[in-house]
Amino acid sequence: MSVLAFDTAAPRYPRGLAAAILLAASAAIAGALLAASHPSPAWQWLHWLGKPLATVLIFVLAWQSRPAQSPRYRRLVLAGIACSLLGDVLLMLPGDLFVPGLLAFLCGHLCFIAAFTGDCRFAARPWLLLATLGFGAVNMVLLWGAIGPALRIPVIVYVVVLASMGGQALVRARVLAQRGDPQAPAARLAALGGLTFMLSDCLLAWNRFDGPLPWSSLWVLAAYYLALWWIARSVQRVEPSIEKEAAK
Template identity: 60%
Template sequence: MASVPQPLSLPTPRPAFAFAAALAAGAAIAGAVLAAPAAADGWRVLHWIGKPLATLLLLGLAWRTGWPLSWRYRRRVCAGLLCALAGDVLLMLPGDFFVPGLVAFLLGHLCFLAAWLDDSRLAARPAALLGCLAAAAALVALLWPGLAPALRLPVIVYAAVLATMAGQALGRAAWHAAQRDALAAPARWAALGGLLFMASDSLLAWDRFRAPLPLAPLWILGTYYPALWAIARSVARSARTGDA
């Protein structure tokens, strides 16, 4: 009797990387929330270790995905995660490294944007892009009184790039969903990551330039790491992707 064909089994993102990244992210968040102000106590050291370690592990998760959408897509996402890792480190260094950290994350968003453009045109869904740009413009307007003159142009540029990245991710997901093609599921992960990244950076900017948020690290990092995880998860093919 002829054997029944088995469903296509695809390698999934490495669970060990995901679990270790979750532990490191939890340590980073707990350390930031519980650390004494301006003190290098044990909690702050835990944060210093956990924050870049979580990002590094998510980079490893993306890089070791067994069956990526494409090698080029994976390289671009990993380049973006590497820039995020650099930004994490720069923002933890003693001294004012806010602008260098901003530049590192800006380069990361450009890498993510390049990944989204690998299989969709820019502004595939104009409403998604315009909506994200409008939200970013509204946030910058609210932050404007608290921005030092030297930071205004960098913040405008960063907000525009971040919103373009998130808007493109959302539009790409909507386009693939409408096509009902094999990239719809991975594109949804990328869109979730883009929107969470925008939320995390908006919370960070509000806390820094507008008004302190209660338990700010909890909300900022609590959206940042899921954003990176979703973006790393978007590298893996779904079961319907096949050999495309």
């Protein structure tokens, strides 16, 4: 007798690439921390090299994931990570490119939302989406007085899109789990990524508008790379396995 079973473990990943991502992310974080405490071009360059390199390697992780959830899902996740890479570069360049960087990340979140609606209707579990939107609204209210008038509209739009991305990732994970979909483990990774992305940007907003947070580069960048890592890992499809048992 044949029994159809599904592997409930998270998708596997290449260990060598994972080590390279960890090394690049660590360089980006260490460079930022050391440049802040011991200003030096060497530490600044360590950050400038490590930050985009880590994102590029995460892009490669998503690109190499075989088999993918679907070609569409892979394309949209890759587009989202590419937009995040553009945002990384814009925010590192000289001058105040906060709004262009914000726009790049916003486009990335729209790509992720599109990826998360391929096999699950948007807001299929409204209370989950409302929870993430509520979290974003609370932070906006608390930071409202510290946000300059010229930035308020862009920030509001960004927060709505970011919270919608995190909420839809949660919705998808919930829906796929409830219907016993074999891709539920990968959807949980995407949900973890979406929520961690929200955490990273929340910390970044408080650090920028309310005042410096202790070790802010560590918390913001660690959460950011972890978010991209989980979203990239969600690209790989969870394959069903056939277990054969002797008929009795």
